[in-house]
Amino acid sequence: GAGVSQSPSNKVTEKGKDVELRCDPISGHTALYWYRQSLGQGLEFLIYFQGNSAPDKSGLPSDRFSAERTGGSVSTLTIQRTQQEDSAVYLCASSFSRGEAYNEQFFGPGTRLTVL
């Protein structure tokens, strides 16, 4: 079956521009997560969504970062006024539910963001 998909696979932007990254989770998965993988910080949690509950935004590094999830499915991560330190691979993951902590998270291939 189809896995988690992300688009674009690569994004190059100029400092100060806004970018939108998209994630399509596995059909039927109710939980969706965003992580960031960078050389300096490793793999870090950003935000997660579960159904209609308020998202856990505790990992967002600044107010330039925001995310939404429409209709309980597709999610968009938006970075406003990008900075060079935002350059990283942004990973999306989904899982069946939030209620069971051992549910496997399935990861997408990531979006590589480069801010010039």
Added chain:
Amino acid sequence: GDSVTQMEGPVTLSEEAFLTINCTYTATGYPSLFWYVQYPGEGLQLLLKATKADDKGSNKGFEATYRKETTSFHLEKGSVQVSDSAVYFCAPIIGAGKLIFGQGTELSVKP
């Protein structure tokens, strides 16, 4: 706060050698524990997991045992292959689903 410490890489081994990658964590309560693997050019995928103390997770010849008393989850394999070359991440899961990743350990297996 919650954190994970992994053995630093890169680790370079010859084929059929024994592998240990150490992982210790600091977390509230008794989280489920995971090892994820990232093969070259591929996405993160779950390698194995353990959900309670003394559980042993295993997959593809890899094993890790949940040690509550030492808050550790060391990854082992008795005989590595070239195809095991990848980056390995230890990760407890916090609360209702937040993975806290270690810095990753790069493994390179030479024929």
